[in-house]
Amino acid sequence: MIEVEGLTKRYGEALAVDAVSFRCEPGTVTGFLGPNGAGKSTTMRMICGLTRPSAGHATVRGVPYARIANPGRHVGVLLDAAAQHPGRTGKETLGLTAHVLGVPQSRATEMLERVGLPPKAARRRVGGYSLGMRQRLGIAQALIGDPGVLILDEPANGLDPEGIYWMRTLLREFADRGGTVLLSSHLLREVEAVADRFVVIAGGRIAAQGSKEELLAAPGGGVLVRGLDAAALQGALAAAGLAARPEGEGAFVVDAPAEAVGRAAAAAGVVLLELRQVSGGGLEELFLTLTAEAARAPDPLRAPPVPEPASTEVAR
Structure with a gap:
C-alpha cells in the first residue's frame, strides 16, 4: 500500500x-x-x-x-x-x-x-x-x-x-x-x-x-436499459417511480442505480436485453x-513550479 x-x-x-x-x-x-x-x-x-x-x-x-x-x-x-x-x-x-x-x-x-x-x-x-x-x-x-x-x-x-x-x-x-x-x-x-x-x-x-x-460515469450517473418489449419496460420504470428518457432503438437512460432498474423490470416480468452503466466521454x-x-481558476499566491533537478541514477 x-x-x-x-x-x-x-x-x-x-x-x-x-x-x-x-x-x-x-x-x-x-x-x-x-x-x-x-x-x-x-x-x-x-x-x-x-x-x-x-x-x-x-x-x-x-x-x-x-x-x-x-x-x-x-x-x-x-x-x-x-x-x-x-x-x-x-x-x-x-x-x-x-x-x-x-x-x-x-x-x-x-x-x-x-x-x-x-x-x-x-x-x-x-x-x-x-x-x-x-x-x-x-x-x-x-x-x-x-x-x-x-x-x-x-x-x-x-x-x-x-x-x-x-x-x-x-x-x-x-x-x-x-x-x-x-x-x-x-x-x-x-x-x-x-x-x-x-x-x-x-x-x-x-x-x-x-x-x-x-x-468515468456520465455526469449525473445513470444506466442504460433495453428490454424485449420497450413499451412494457417504460411502463415498469414509470410504475417504480424511476425517471427515464428514450435513447433510441427501444432503450432508456434511467437516473437510478442498476439494481433498482433491474428489480423494477423483474417485478413487471420484463425481459432485459441490456443493462449497463452509462459511460461518459x-x-x-x-x-x-x-x-x-x-x-x-489560477491561485494568485501560486508561483510557477520549479523543475526538479535531473537524477543521476534510476531509483531502486
Missing part, C-alpha cells in the same frame, strides 16, 4: 505540490495523471525519498520509503530510464542491481528475458539503447527484487504498440497477484485500459480521484475537463 497525506513542496515562493493526499491499495493499478508541470514527478520523488517535502508525509507498506531496509526488495521504482549508466551493458546493469539487492545473478538473466531484451541486446552498452530499450531495462531493474509495490513514472515512453500492450499486461498481472502499482503516464487510453483507480493532479493540487467507474474527456477547470 502507498499512503500520501498532505504532501507539499515549495521552492522558495514557488508552490509545486499543494497538500496532495491519496492511497494506492494492494491489488490495484492507480493511474496518476496530470499535464506537464502539474507536480506528478515531484510527488513521486517525495514518495521515494528523493525530494524532501515541505509538509506532509508518504509511506510505502506502512513506513517512509527511506526507512525500508533494502527497499528494492519491496518497492520497484522507475522514475527516469535515461538516468542509467551509458557505459555499462544491459546485463552488467542488472547484474549490479542483483548484487546490491542480494538476489541471485540468475535473476538478471530471468528479468532480461521477461522484459524482451535478448542476449544480443543485453551485451550492448546502454548508451546505444533506444528509449524503448532503456524503458524495458528500467522495468527489469524495478522487478528484479520481486517487490510488492511498483512506482513507475512514464514507463511507456518510447515503447512501440506491441511494447505498450506487453507493459499493460505485465502491470495487470502484477496487480492481480496482489501487488500495488502507482503509474504516471500521458498515454491516457493505455492508463484507462489498465488502471482501477485514477488520481488527477492539476496545478499541484488533486483535481479528482476515485475508481474508474466513479470518475472516457478518461481523455475527464482529463481535459479537469485540467481546463484548474487553468481557469
